[in-house]
Amino acid sequence: MTADLNATTASISPDTDPETLDSVASTPPDQPRMPRGSRRGFRKRGRFTKWFAIIWLVLLTFTAVGASWLPYVKHDCSQFANKLDCSTFDKGSPIKLERPPAWAGFSQSNKPTTPTAPVRAGWFGTDSNGFDIFSRAMFGARNSLLIGALSILFGLIVGSILGLLAGFIGGKLDRVIDTVMNVLLAFPALLLAIFIVGFFSNSSAAQAENRSIGPVIIALSILSVPPLTRLMRANTLVYSQREFVTAARSIGASRFRIMVKEILPNVVPTMLTFALTGMAVLIVAEGALAYLGLSVNSPTPTWGSMIASGQTKLKDAWWISIMPAATMFITILCINLLGDVLSERFRIREAIG
Amino acid sequence: MRYIGQKFIQLLIVLFAVTFTVSLALSALPNSKERILAAKSVNPANVEAANAVLDSLHLRDSQIKQYGYFMKDLVTGDWGVTFQGNQSIKTSIWDGLQISLRLMVYAQVIALLLAIPIAIISAYRNGGFFDRTATTTSFGMLSLPSYILAPLFILLFSVRWGWFTSRSENTSLFDDPWQHFKDYFMPTLVLALPLAATYMRLLRADLIATLQGDFITTARAKGLSTSRILLGHALRPSTFSLVTAAALNTGTLVGGSLVVETAFGLNGLGFKTVVGIFGNEFRLVQITVLVLAMIYVFVNFFVDIAYGWIDPRIRAARALT
Numbered sequence: 001m002t003a004d005l006n007a008t009t010a011s012i013s014p015d016t017d018p019e020t021l022d023s024v025a026s027t028p029p030d031q032p033r034m035p036r037g038s039r040r041g042f043r044k045r046g047r048f049t050k051w052f053a054i055i056w057l058v059l060l061t062f063t064a065v066g067a068s069w070l071p072y073v074k075h076d077c078s079q080f081a082n083k084l085d086c087s088t089f090d091k092g093s094p095i096k097l098e099r100p101p102a103w104a105g106f107s108q109s110n111k112p113t114t115p116t117a118p119v120r121a122g123w124f125g126t127d128s129n130g131f132d133i134f135s136r137a138m139f140g141a142r143n144s145l146l147i148g149a150l151s152i153l154f155g156l157i158v159g160s161i162l163g164l165l166a167g168f169i170g171g172k173l174d175r176v177i178d179t180v181m182n183v184l185l186a187f188p189a190l191l192l193a194i195f196i197v198g199f200f201s202n203s204s205a206a207q208a209e210n211r212s213i214g215p216v217i218i219a220l221s222i223l224s225v226p227p228l229t230r231l232m233r234a235n236t237l238v239y240s241q242r243e244f245v246t247a248a249r250s251i252g253a254s255r256f257r258i259m260v261k262e263i264l265p266n267v268v269p270t271m272l273t274f275a276l277t278g279m280a281v282l283i284v285a286e287g288a289l290a291y292l293g294l295s296v297n298s299p300t301p302t303w304g305s306m307i308a309s310g311q312t313k314l315k316d317a318w319w320i321s322i323m324p325a326a327t328m329f330i331t332i333l334c335i336n337l338l339g340d341v342l343s344e345r346f347r348i349r350e351a352i353g
Numbered sequence: 354m355r356y357i358g359q360k361f362i363q364l365l366i367v368l369f370a371v372t373f374t375v376s377l378a379l380s381a382l383p384n385s386k387e388r389i390l391a392a393k394s395v396n397p398a399n400v401e402a403a404n405a406v407l408d409s410l411h412l413r414d415s416q417i418k419q420y421g422y423f424m425k426d427l428v429t430g431d432w433g434v435t436f437q438g439n440q441s442i443k444t445s446i447w448d449g450l451q452i453s454l455r456l457m458v459y460a461q462v463i464a465l466l467l468a469i470p471i472a473i474i475s476a477y478r479n480g481g482f483f484d485r486t487a488t489t490t491s492f493g494m495l496s497l498p499s500y501i502l503a504p505l506f507i508l509l510f511s512v513r514w515g516w517f518t519s520r521s522e523n524t525s526l527f528d529d530p531w532q533h534f535k536d537y538f539m540p541t542l543v544l545a546l547p548l549a550a551t552y553m554r555l556l557r558a559d560l561i562a563t564l565q566g567d568f569i570t571t572a573r574a575k576g577l578s579t580s581r582i583l584l585g586h587a588l589r590p591s592t593f594s595l596v597t598a599a600a601l602n603t604g605t606l607v608g609g610s611l612v613v614e615t616a617f618g619l620n621g622l623g624f625k626t627v628v629g630i631f632g633n634e635f636r637l638v639q640i641t642v643l644v645l646a647m648i649y650v651f652v653n654f655f656v657d658i659a660y661g662w663i664d665p666r667i668r669a670a671r672a673l674t
Contacts, residue, residue, distance in 0.1 A: 190608030
């Protein structure tokens with residue numbers, strides 16, 4: 001599943017047939033066709049990576065939820081009565097400095113330029129405001145995961161309803177929904193998101209201080225609706241031909257009942273699996289918005305803005321952007337791996353075809 | 354013919370919707386009038402001057418009229434001037450478009466050049482060491498957005514090894530080819546690597562399926578060389594989803610170019626859009642967004658057409674729906 005943001009949101013084009021749709025829909029197209037000999041090697045790798053992915057994501061969720069009460073420095077040093085508690089504060093002088101990660105002190109070139117090195121450096125080092133990058137990354141995880149999860153949730157709800165209606169009722173409604181989705185897909189995904197956030201956030205884009213989480217979530221939800229609608233519609237079409245639906249219809253079940261009780265439960269695993277990979281895509285999209293300075297306001301950390309803020313200082317302090325970038329990379333990788341495992345489990349490929 | 358007609362009507366609907374949304378965005382802006390006046394540094398108390406500015410953007414007309422004027426300006430090429438500095442938007446867009454298109458074409462070409470040989474080798478020795486390495490690497494590449502790759506590349510190529518500068522100028526290919534290469538190397542690679550991973554996975558999967566076909570066994574039985582079988586017989590029938598993906602990923606490229614141009618300071622359309630949003634250059638942003646969306650819409654349209662042309666089965670299948 002591509003992590004590149006348009007790939008899911010935009011690459012299911014107006015007219016992709018199920019074949020293309022499902023290659024996007026998170027099964028790596030190669031897995032089922034693999035000859036037996038090579039498959040064993042992959043499966044062994046799969047088991048290890050699956051657990052790695054699960055552990056990482058559980059830990060990350062835990063950190064994200066508990067960022068404010070876990071025993072680690074907060075990203076804002078001002079809340080400490082004793083400034084020395086804030087590990088990043090330069091002892092003796094109020095000048096805040098970039099500090100390398102604690103484990104990177106071995107290299108001479110990584111040593112801080114001032115002789116008064118801190119007693120304890122953070123795991124990820126500190127940024128040029130003297131804030132600890134690890135704790136900022138924790139809070140960034142909270143923002144990124146929250147935005148990703150909420151927007152995929154909205155997208156899932158809206159997309160499921162629209163797809164179910166379009167697939168089951170069909171006719172004119174189907175055509176209208178299809179046209180609307182075509183129009184939404186006509187914009188490249190990130191461009192649409194930037195356009196929405198940049199133009200329609202409540203405050204002027206220049207005063208980023210007032211920008212809240214709302215417009216970002218709206219923009220990302222809009223991005224996630226069309227692919228989910230299409231997937232739901234394709235699945236509904238498949239299931240509405242099945243015998244149990246005919247049976248339900250023949251005993252006089254209402255259309256609403258058939259949709260909710262007969263079709264929906266069958267489609268849920270597929271949708272959730274797709275939503276998981278979709279969430280990775282949306283986290284990437286949020287990161288891109290934040291990188292361009294268009295996500296939540298600037299003192300609130302998100303991974304994207306942390307990467308952007310360190311990019312001009314790569315020469316002196318590589319850790320400012322590389323550490324959040326690494327965190328983000330591992331997170332996206334884990335979500336993708338898990339999505340892969342799940343889609344193999346639920347046989348998404350067969351379900352769509 | 355009917356297929357093309359259908360596609361064309363669809364294109365018209367999409368074009369209408371895109372232009373309509375973009376044109377009305379200006380007046381749908383929260384506090385649009387105040388903000389535009391502020392951007393133009395006109396005092397709202399000065400009613401005449403304020404009205405002159407609003408009229409030049411047709412903001413005081415009804416929405417339908419606004420759309421009409423917007424389309425007229427768009428077609429006649431009268432795209433107006435930037436809010437600050439009164440520069441022609443048209444020249445600005447034209448300069449940016451050249452850079453962006455160049456970047457996108459380079460990235461697409463490099464991605465294909467990387468993906469096709471790797472996919473062929475992987476598919477040929479399916480399950481071998483090279484294949485496993487390539488598949489795993491490509492999976493990792495898929496999780497690498499451009500804004501993670503960009504700092505990494507700058508760190509490696511420009512800070513550690515000092516091969517390239519971290520800010521790219523736009524040097525013409527013909528003036529100074531070496532400098533041109535140095536300017537576009539990192540942005541192109543950042544855009545191309547994730548694309549190459551996508552393409553490689555698609556092509557590899559299709560090639561593996563094709564290689565199990567009977568005609569490959571026949572070709573082998575005839576005694577054809579491996580390279581002849583792979584390149585002459587197996588490659589062409591396998592490129593179908595690759596072509597689709599390449600077209601669809603224009604959207605990825607457009608989005609990626611926003612990030613990459615900002616990361617490397619290339620003054621293309623994407624960079625202009627981002628800067629424009631922060632500088633309250635709403636008119637400029639409208640046009641850049643429109644131009645970028647148009648690139649995507651038209652590429653998709655032509656690929657759809659070409660598609661039915663290449664493979665009559667598609668035409669038939671599509672006609673049914």
